[in-house]
Amino acid sequence: MLFDLPNDDALYDALIARSAAYEGRAYVCVKTTGIFCRLTSPARKPKRENTLFYDSISTCMQSGFRPCQRCRPLEEAGREPIVDQLLSALDGDPAARWTEDDLIAQGYDPSTVRRAFKRSLGMTFLDIARYRRLGEAAKQLANGARVIDAQIEAGYESGSGFRAAFQRSIGKAPAMSQNRNLLFADWFETPLGPMVAVADQTHLHLLEFHDRKALPAELEKLQRKTRSSVAAGRTPAIDQIEAELTAYFAGKSAIFGTPLALGFGTSFEREVWSKLVDIPVGETRAYGDIARGMNNPQTVRAVGRANGANQMAIIIPCHRLIGADGSVTGYGGGLWRKQWLLRHENEMKTRALSMEEIQ
Template sequence: MIDNQERKAEYYKALVEKKSEYEGVFYVGVTSTGVFCRPTCPARKPKYTNCEFYETAQQALLASFRPCQRCRPLSHPNQVSDIVRFLVEAVEQNPEKRWKGHDFRALSIDESTARRQFKKRFGMTFVEYARSRRMGLALKSIRSGEKIINTQLASGYDSSSGFRDAFSRIMGAPPTRLDDSRILKAAWLDTMLGPMVAIADESELYLLEFVDRRGLESEVARLRKRMKAAIIPGQTVAIQSIERELTQYFEGTLTEWKTPLHPIGSPFQQSVWDQLRQIPPGETRSYADIALALGKPTAYRAVAQANGANQLAIVIPCHRVINSSGALGGYGGGSARKEWFLNHEKRGVSNK
């Protein structure tokens, strides 16, 4: 979600005036209706306080907004094919559905064609689109912070059982079994680079990831299994702490991460993560540099694997590790975010 107040004011003015030159630049989510729109939507304009602005349709979907039926934001800039339109409508009819190959065959739609057309039109495959919509709905419960899981999951949805299943697949918290497990709390955190999910107990942070990170569901499942814990929506002291510090980080005012962490990994992984935390803001290291610092100069591939296994994004700064060639290298949250973090931190250092 875009939090810059000047940018939000600019986008709201463009929305009110229906400026076509902003098409594709932003999407607006309307909290009072739960829909997201194009800048030129013909519907009555919402109040400024009810608007949330996003750079991509996927961000709006992940924030639990559904496409507006009047301006059809997923049809821009050109009219979409019948296949794309049909599948978008199918997702809205059953947003909790997990699509499989036989579902396409039942509709006489070629799965590869759907993948290709969605990728060309929206920059994501159909499965990614459907998953974004499903994740947005499931994590809406986290964002609301309700404490009574059964009431929360059953309210406001056509298929309460479907939503309960979707939430359980993502967070691993079957409501009927919560009393039998250790409890961790999960919260939705909005940042200027997209929503994140934080999982913690009262005192320590276990996971901090962008919601659209590939493999997030598997990460949560591993955490739940390792800790033998159920994960439910809620707030803890550790979550409130990391939320404050994230705000300071993005504002460029954070001097030190103080939220207690509980990273879960092998002794080697822990040693790699300790090295990452020693990289000063504004600087980078290569995988080979980390291996050398550990006294294992040939273990750079293992370092890379440990780097990728980090479940505490930003706080344990795996984004500060690049290739020996100087190339950015991979990053679970996406290369664009990695580049943004590095530039942001360099600016912070130069301004001190």
């Protein structure tokens, strides 16, 4: 970028005013709807706490947000015709699984398409098509569709495609050296999509959903802080957490006994995470509740940052934190996953209470 954006409060003021000052330079993502818009959008304005601001369309889409159908942020006057033509085709069927062969069949040169989209939108057409498919899958799940149906629609018929991407993300097995430790990473399927686990022989260091935007940065930070390299492989700690998550998703248990390596967090962050673990299954807390429980109600924003720094999805249950007004606020793994997890845990609690009544 050629200039720095103002802070989010100033951008929110621009959103309310429908200011054109940041047209093409800033976009608002709405956590509660999963939509991203221009700041000039005529759509109903979200609450401040439900907004995120990014400086590019690609960042919005990579974060799991879908383009608004009212302000149409993907459209731009004077853009190359090939871009508008293919975006129109995608709008007609956002769940379509485009390939380079499809482009060739319709008379397009894939390399020309790739360069045109990179110039206009900062990402390729095939990337946009994939993010649109994932967005459609998220909508289906939020509306109660079967998880397996949504996964198939998103293009995950099997694990082979993701396994290839996973191997690329962690790289080849590193050479061992005297001053580098070795961590192992593997993935496993869950009803909410693949999850990536990184562990040594005894402790889990990271557990995230495969498409979390921050995952590459988290892997890099983990290697730097632990002075380690990450290779593809299994350890007893990964086997244990997979078994525990299998029981969790089956509704049989919400107890996780896998030892956690939490050295990447500050003392304040670890205190917040311990408070999250104390939230019972089927219950939620507001950020302010956690701050007051730490005898410092002024630390609400710091609690939010600590919540976002959590690298142990589900087992350190940051999904149990909600807004002060009871709204289901943002979640690094995607708002639809947070909604699913809360429904699932509420059902687990209801079944447990029913069993107690029977007994």
